[in-house]
Amino acid sequence: MSEQPDVVELLKQQHRQIRELLDEVGDSKDADRADAFHRLVRLLxxxxxxxxxxxxxxxRRHIDGGDQVVGERIEEEERAKVVLSELASLDTGAPEFHDRFIALRQDVLAHADAEERMEFAQLRHTTDQRGLETLARAVKAAEALAPTRPHPGTDTAAKNLAAGPVAAVIDRTRDAVRKVMGTS
Incomplete structure (x- = not known):
């Protein structure tokens, strides 16, 4: 096995990071919560x-029932993008943030579990090691250019490729300005 993780390992590692950040947001207060939430939004x-x-x-092309499995995951992701966008406009100390965040947390955890059981397990079964490693490299390349905030409505590769570059430049510029200004 190579030293680089394959796509299933890579995505499961990210799911663990997401779970940790969900816990951190839930357990933190004030500026720490805002910082953890900002990191969570970016990672997601x-x-x-x-x-x-x-x-x-x-x-979609390589697993049994790919259209249905992926379609369900995309619906979950799109709902999370909408909620994340709404939460980003709230003060992380507000009661409504807490309530909506708890619901989002449950949805994100259920989504990650479904992905791992229904999509990732089949990818591991249907794709050889070299293919899984190639997919991991493609995922890393896509992440390097991805927007850092949720953009509801960009739920397919074609939509991401059409809107993603502009959104990524805007998001990454905002990130840089916030970093310089010391805000999250």
């Missing part, structure tokens, strides 16, 4: 964009 946006551009199109 980049992760989901890469899945939509690379993993889901491949899975």
């Amino acid at each position: 946006a980049v992760h989901e964009t890469a899945e939509e551009e690379v993993v889901h199109p491949y899975a």
